[in-house]
Amino acid sequence: xxxxxxxxxxxxxxDMPLAKQIEHAVKFEQxxxxxxxxxxxxxxxxxxxxxxxIKPCPGQKGSxxxxxxxxxxxxxxxxxxxYCIIQNYTGAGDITLFLNWEDCHxxxxxxxxxxxxxxxxxxxxxxxxLAIEAIFPLNTAIIDxxxxxxxxxxxxKTKSAExxxxxxxRNAQHVxxxxxxxxxxxxxxxxxxxxxxxxRLVAAATAAREKGCALAFHFDPIxxxxxxxxxxxxxxxxMHQYLQGLPINWISLGTFRFPKGFxxxxxxxxxxxxxxAEEFYPSTDGKIRYFRPFREQIYNFxxxxxxxxxxxxxxxxxxxxxxxxxxxxSGLFASNDLKKMLDKSLQK
Amino acid sequence: xxxxxxxxGIMKIFEAPINELKPLLGAAMRPSDExxxxxxxxxxxxxxLVVCNNIVCDGHRRLAALKSLGKSTASCIEVxxxxxxxxxxxxxxxxxxxxxxxxxxxxxxxxDSSAFFSCARxxxxxxxxxALRIIAGKIMGHGDLPEQQLPLNVWRELxxxxxxxxxxxxxxxxxxxxxxxxxxxxxxxRQAQRKGCxxxxxxxxxxxxxxxxxxxxxxxRRSSVLEKFTRALEQNPLPAGVSVKIDQxxxxxxxxxxxxxxxxxxxxxxxxxxxxxxxxxxxxEL
Numbered sequence: 001x002x003x004x005x006x007x008x009x010x011x012x013x014x015d016m017p018l019a020k021q022i023e024h025a026v027k028f029e030q031x032x033x034x035x036x037x038x039x040x041x042x043x044x045x046x047x048x049x050x051x052x053x054i055k056p057c058p059g060q061k062g063s064x065x066x067x068x069x070x071x072x073x074x075x076x077x078x079x080x081x082x083y084c085i086i087q088n089y090t091g092a093g094d095i096t097l098f099l100n101w102e103d104c105h106x107x108x109x110x111x112x113x114x115x116x117x118x119x120x121x122x123x124x125x126x127x128x129x130l131a132i133e134a135i136f137p138l139n140t141a142i143i144d145x146x147x148x149x150x151x152x153x154x155x156x157k158t159k160s161a162e163x164x165x166x167x168x169x170r171n172a173q174h175v176x177x178x179x180x181x182x183x184x185x186x187x188x189x190x191x192x193x194x195x196x197x198x199x200r201l202v203a204a205a206t207a208a209r210e211k212g213c214a215l216a217f218h219f220d221p222i223x224x225x226x227x228x229x230x231x232x233x234x235x236x237x238x239m240h241q242y243l244q245g246l247p248i249n250w251i252s253l254g255t256f257r258f259p260k261g262f263x264x265x266x267x268x269x270x271x272x273x274x275x276x277a278e279e280f281y282p283s284t285d286g287k288i289r290y291f292r293p294f295r296e297q298i299y300n301f302x303x304x305x306x307x308x309x310x311x312x313x314x315x316x317x318x319x320x321x322x323x324x325x326x327x328x329x330s331g332l333f334a335s336n337d338l339k340k341m342l343d344k345s346l347q348k
Numbered sequence: 349x350x351x352x353x354x355x356x357g358i359m360k361i362f363e364a365p366i367n368e369l370k371p372l373l374g375a376a377m378r379p380s381d382e383x384x385x386x387x388x389x390x391x392x393x394x395x396x397l398v399v400c401n402n403i404v405c406d407g408h409r410r411l412a413a414l415k416s417l418g419k420s421t422a423s424c425i426e427v428x429x430x431x432x433x434x435x436x437x438x439x440x441x442x443x444x445x446x447x448x449x450x451x452x453x454x455x456x457x458x459x460d461s462s463a464f465f466s467c468a469r470x471x472x473x474x475x476x477x478x479a480l481r482i483i484a485g486k487i488m489g490h491g492d493l494p495e496q497q498l499p500l501n502v503w504r505e506l507x508x509x510x511x512x513x514x515x516x517x518x519x520x521x522x523x524x525x526x527x528x529x530x531x532x533x534x535x536x537x538r539q540a541q542r543k544g545c546x547x548x549x550x551x552x553x554x555x556x557x558x559x560x561x562x563x564x565x566x567x568x569r570r571s572s573v574l575e576k577f578t579r580a581l582e583q584n585p586l587p588a589g590v591s592v593k594i595d596q597x598x599x600x601x602x603x604x605x606x607x608x609x610x611x612x613x614x615x616x617x618x619x620x621x622x623x624x625x626x627x628x629x630x631x632x633e634l
Binding site: 278 | 508543544566567570597599600601632633
């Protein structure tokens with residue numbers, strides 16, 4: 001059972017059945033009635049989304065982006081990954097949940113009516129929603145709402161092995177179940193509370209075999225720590241062992257990157273983290289990244305390692321600069337090209 | 349006592365024997381200038397010193413001027429409170445040096461630490477606290493203080509070195525070089541520490557040399573490509589009238605060439621192309 005020091009309930013949602021259901025499903029020391037969507041800290045906040053639920057992915061200006069849509073269901077995660085950018089916005093373990101799902105449902109319908117062609121909608125941008133699905137079953141609802149929508153893919157991303165939302169769905173053919181992966185040693189050291197690598201792969205294989213959903217994998221962030229090439233090669237081999245013959249829509253790669261000031265924030269809580277023991281330089285979009293030629297080396301290595309086992313799966317880089325794309329693709333490659341590449345993969 | 353609510357006790361003006369007054373700033377005292385000495389000689393002290401239990405909270409330069417004039421007493425106002433917080437508030441109109449802050453901070457108890465940084469209008473951080481303690485303990489007691497001071501953000505960066513700051517603070521202060529070079533040195537020292545390759549001493553005798561050597565240590569990837577580029581440029585010189593610029597961090601690949609062409613030297617274009625191709629072949633990272 002998830003436990004929090006404080007439970008904050010916005011007066012706007014206090015009488016909603018979902019709020020009461022969540023209150024019964026979590027442990028907390030103190031309950032506070034609050035007003036507004038500002039997370040007071042050290043706890044779980046139940047409130048409403050005063051803005052939009054459905055947004056274009058906030059890819060960085062100057063990066064090649066894939067034309068993804070994201071659901072802003074709240075923010076936060078029960079895991080404590082040391083590299084996670086969410087730490088910049090909210091305290092470790094703090095979670096905010098928006099309960100006005102009817103607005104979310106309406107916006108998804110509007111999105112489908114407004115946009116021609118394939119839509120890829122993801123729920124994993126602001127935390128790990130599958131990890132909290134037991135108390136906040138929004139993925140289950142979205143999978144159900146979108147089951148009969150044409151050209152619509154819901155990508156559900158997680159570092160957990162909690163796949164009940166997919167296993168219990170009446171139809172999961174339009175779901176892309178995605179897992180963030182890293183070598184087990186890095187998971188042990190940096191992804192506090194997340195599922196083991198093997199558990200994630202078992203969950204992926206189970207969902208794909210039993211529910212016919214497609215899969216996706218995200219190596220993001222790739223961390224070139226000690227012995228990284230061997231460690232990632234072992235992951236690629238394990239993926240092959242567990243996933244051979246199963247449908248994989250895409251695999252993304254993203255090297256560790258962060259905004260200015262992030263290092264200090266992480267080092268405050270994890271002084272021996274070791275994730276900053278590399279050369280980092282600012283990119284034109286303001287993010288700080290590994291030395292660009294080193295990033296290219298990492299991508300070349302990962303692409304070659306993955307293509308060995310998954311030759312027909314599109315492998316793309318997330319939030320990477322056009323210069324790097326151009327050098328790796330030996331030609332110009334824009335956001336629209338990436339969108340087309342991923343949309344095409346859905347038609348397989 | 350908080351910064352916003354300094355509580356002055358009953359104020360009284362009195363003449364205090366100078367040899368009994370203890371300047372809060374100690375070695376961080378700013379020297380009195382000749383103008384002030386002359387003014388005091390002509391007109392006396394117009395504004396009494398502010399003291400708290402004989403500790404001078406404000407008027408360090410006036411005190412130095414009185415001493416240089418051989419005076420035995422000084423007009424003082426006695427106030428109650430924390431001398432360090434009083435000093436910060438009474439000097440809030442100017443930017444304090446790191447040495448002054450360190451001297452004042454040395455007299456602050458842990459209960460007043462947050463109020464101190466609030467009065468100093470700088471964020472409280474363990475790194476800055478450590479740096480101030482190092483300045484007060486290891487540097488100001490050293491006597492031979494350099495004229496050049498380092499701003500607080502450099503000290504805060506050095507504070508990230510934890511106990512290793514002790515090895516580098518004084519040598520960095522005395523190192524010949526600009527403040528901007530020293531800021532970069534502090535950043536590189538921190539990078540080297542993160543990589544686990546912090547040197548025992550500053551590697552060089554001046555800031556330029558130290559910077560170059562630290563870049564090799566903390567940024568080996570970039571340094572190696574830069575060297576490769578420099579070598580390639582030497583081996584494939586660009587024709588006269590052509591200048592080249594690259595992004596020194598290599599975040600942007602490629603070269604920016606500026607070519608001055610005239611009707612008579614169009615062959616430069618071809619020569620430039622040949623040299624550029626050879627450089628690209630030699631430096632694949634470009």
